[in-house]
Amino acid sequence: MRTKLSIVVALAILGSTAYTTAQAYDGDWKRGRIYYRQVCTSCHVAKTEKAISPTTKTKAEWAAYLQADKHAKGKDSVKQYISQQYRASIKASNKAAEKFADVPDQELLEDIKAFVTKGAKDGDSPASCS
Amino acid sequence: MNSQHTRWSAAVTLTGWLATLCALAMSSMVGAANTSTADHSKFKELQQTFQSGPDVTKACLTCHTEAASQIHKTKHWTWEFLNPENNQRLGKKNVMNNFCISISQNYAFCTSCHTGYGWKDKNFDFSSENNVDCLVCHDRTGNYRKLPGLAGHPAYKEMEFPPGSGKIIKPVDLAKVAQKVGKTSRDTCGACHFNGGGGDGVKHGDMDSSLASPEKELDVHMDSVGLDFTCSTCHKTSSHDVPGSRYTPTAMDKEQAHIRGKADNSNPATCQSCHGNQPHPVNLAKLDNHGNKLNEHTRKIACQTCHIPSFARGGVATKMSWDWSTAGKMGPDGKPMTKKDEKGHVIYDSRKGDFVMGENVVPEYFWFNGKVKYTLLGDKVSKSDIATPINRIDGSPTDGKSMIWPMKVMRGTQPFDPVNHTLVMPHTAGNDDIGYWKNYEWEKAIADGMKNMGAPFSGKVDFIKTEMYWPITHMVAPKEDALDCVSCHSNDSRLKNVQGIYMPGRSDNNKMLDMAGWTLALLTLLGVIIHGAGRIYMSNRKG
Numbered sequence: 001m002r003t004k005l006s007i008v009v010a011l012a013i014l015g016s017t018a019y020t021t022a023q024a025y026d027g028d029w030k031r032g033r034i035y036y037r038q039v040c041t042s043c044h045v046a047k048t049e050k051a052i053s054p055t056t057k058t059k060a061e062w063a064a065y066l067q068a069d070k071h072a073k074g075k076d077s078v079k080q081y082i083s084q085q086y087r088a089s090i091k092a093s094n095k096a097a098e099k100f101a102d103v104p105d106q107e108l109l110e111d112i113k114a115f116v117t118k119g120a121k122d123g124d125s126p127a128s129c130s
Numbered sequence: 131m132n133s134q135h136t137r138w139s140a141a142v143t144l145t146g147w148l149a150t151l152c153a154l155a156m157s158s159m160v161g162a163a164n165t166s167t168a169d170h171s172k173f174k175e176l177q178q179t180f181q182s183g184p185d186v187t188k189a190c191l192t193c194h195t196e197a198a199s200q201i202h203k204t205k206h207w208t209w210e211f212l213n214p215e216n217n218q219r220l221g222k223k224n225v226m227n228n229f230c231i232s233i234s235q236n237y238a239f240c241t242s243c244h245t246g247y248g249w250k251d252k253n254f255d256f257s258s259e260n261n262v263d264c265l266v267c268h269d270r271t272g273n274y275r276k277l278p279g280l281a282g283h284p285a286y287k288e289m290e291f292p293p294g295s296g297k298i299i300k301p302v303d304l305a306k307v308a309q310k311v312g313k314t315s316r317d318t319c320g321a322c323h324f325n326g327g328g329g330d331g332v333k334h335g336d337m338d339s340s341l342a343s344p345e346k347e348l349d350v351h352m353d354s355v356g357l358d359f360t361c362s363t364c365h366k367t368s369s370h371d372v373p374g375s376r377y378t379p380t381a382m383d384k385e386q387a388h389i390r391g392k393a394d395n396s397n398p399a400t401c402q403s404c405h406g407n408q409p410h411p412v413n414l415a416k417l418d419n420h421g422n423k424l425n426e427h428t429r430k431i432a433c434q435t436c437h438i439p440s441f442a443r444g445g446v447a448t449k450m451s452w453d454w455s456t457a458g459k460m461g462p463d464g465k466p467m468t469k470k471d472e473k474g475h476v477i478y479d480s481r482k483g484d485f486v487m488g489e490n491v492v493p494e495y496f497w498f499n500g501k502v503k504y505t506l507l508g509d510k511v512s513k514s515d516i517a518t519p520i521n522r523i524d525g526s527p528t529d530g531k532s533m534i535w536p537m538k539v540m541r542g543t544q545p546f547d548p549v550n551h552t553l554v555m556p557h558t559a560g561n562d563d564i565g566y567w568k569n570y571e572w573e574k575a576i577a578d579g580m581k582n583m584g585a586p587f588s589g590k591v592d593f594i595k596t597e598m599y600w601p602i603t604h605m606v607a608p609k610e611d612a613l614d615c616v617s618c619h620s621n622d623s624r625l626k627n628v629q630g631i632y633m634p635g636r637s638d639n640n641k642m643l644d645m646a647g648w649t650l651a652l653l654t655l656l657g658v659i660i661h662g663a664g665r666i667y668m669s670n671r672k673g
Contacts, residue, residue: 124273
């Protein structure tokens with residue numbers, strides 16, 4: 001019985017290690033750029049007539065913003081607009097949402113984070129929103 | 131007790147397996163995005179701290195042993211091209227334009243777009259393999275930037291850039307870039323080709339940063355959520371030599387679409403190399419002859435003429451004219467100044483003169499057979515109201531080799547030598563006491579640039595009107611946005627200046643021919659009416 005328990009524990013440790021490895025996903029800034037521009041920016045422009053450029057914040061400010069997960073001054077969450085559920089809801093009218101419909105939420109969030117970090121005011125390549 | 135233990139054990143086992151499967155599934159998803167067979171971060175040669183770009187190249191060449199020698203044979207390296215049509219020695223090393231004019235004595239700035247390191251004067255060692263820059267084309271981080279003034283090098287230490295701006299540039303992490311290399315992309319090619327002429331979209335008009343991640347409306351092929359072509363999808367490269375040339379463009383491609391496995395040395399970057407010469411579908415079953423009519427047009431009309439209705443469509447303005455003769459005016463404070471238009475485009479710069487910027491520009495159209503002749507240093511020019519062509523395009527409706535092509539025509543006024551009657555190559559860039567952008571003295575700047583080329587200069591400076599032709603071939607719109615018939619077949623249409631053809635709908639046609647055509651059409655109609663009426667009459671009589 002002890003042997004069996006050891007195997008189970010070992011598997012659980014292996015599983016969690018592998019999970020941690022998977023967690024260390026390296027964000028794809030190009031995919032993030034597409035989503036940022038074609039979903040985030042296009043909606044911002046349509047609803048507020050104002051785009052938000054990655055250069056409006058520093059890297060630290062973007063990290064804090066995404067960590068806080070408060071969109072529209074806390075009215076809703078950022079993650080909500082990155083979720084598969086949201087993408088499914090707009091994919092009929094938004095090609096980027098359609099193309100990335102099956103990308104796991106966390107991966108897409110990392111992609112966007114990679115893009116805004118790179119394009120931030122103090123980033124490696126400050127970027128515009130269009 | 132045993133039963134409880136068994137249930138607990140089963141639950142733990144199940145949890146363990148689920149955790150493992152979940153992790154493996156996530157790992158596989160992460161890996162799914164990467165199609166490369168090599169993870170360069172695992173190569174020991176690249177796991178080191180690099181001091182310079184050439185150090186990275188040295189590491190790359192330990193595996194890619196032939197890459198540098200291949201690059202050495204390309205225009206991207208030599209910046210030289212011998213036109214076999216007319217034996218003109220072209221390439222950036224030799225030609226002039228009516229943007230920043232030439233590279234002479236501006237090497238350290240212009241060569242930020244050279245695929246090499248260290249080209250700071252005319253003594254650059256073109257035989258050095260370590261001076262080849264692999265990263266500028268193969269960077270995938272998007273953080274590798276060669277700065278103007280550093281002779282093709284990126285920043286290796288923290289520095290103020292541009293000098294005096296107060297803006298601090300961080301050094302590039304060479305190891306990180308080297309470990310992430312991959313295929314070329316729109317971003318890597320665009321780092322130079324989007325910024326030709328000294329800034330985003332300035333030179334070409336059909337290439338700017340909006341193509342880095344475009345939507346379908348801007349470019350149907352590069353659409354980042356659609357076909358997602360990279361530059362190399364069309365400019366299919368072999369041995370590092372990228373096909374497609376503005377010195378010897380393929381104006382008419384009579385070949386059929388390329389077939390995989392079939393040897394074909396024709397240019398792979400033409401529309402026809404994929405679409406063939408009869409690209410419009412014909413549906414005779416539905417009595418739809420529209421495709422046939424369009425396919426007839428492909429004999430004389432370049433695809434780009436209808437399918438690129440305008441250029442600079444992505445929100446980035448392109449320079450349409452540049453007047454160097456007005457450079458040198460200072461602001462009220464006696465210092466160099468800039469002026470901007472209502473959209474924020476710079477339209478005057480003390481260092482450069484006046485500009486006209488354009489967005490959504492309708493091209494000009496010309497017969498073009500692919501032959502281009504440049505006005506080179508030493509060629510005689512004369513000042514007049516007619517602009518001197520920097521590159522003279524050849525073509526006619528009757529040579530059997532020409533098509534009607536859309537062009538950006540860049541118009542300029544640039545310095546020339548009124549005594550020797552030649553265009554000149556001024557030293558402009560640089561933080562020295564000779565370059566025009568610092569000292570605002572044409573004579574000194576031109577004398578230095580010409581001396582470097584071993585060309586005579588009288589010491590006198592005047593300005594001459596020039597124009598330069600740029601065939602438009604990128605920013606292909608979706609078919610729904612292609613030109614309709616009346617865009618060309620009407621009075622005052624976009625083809626109104628294209629001569630030598632009879633075009634239905636245009637008022638400058640031969641009136642007799644128009645009248646003969648209309649008379650025939652009218653007679654045909656009358657014939658049909660009379661015939662129909664006759665049959666009805668006869669039918670009634672029999673009845």
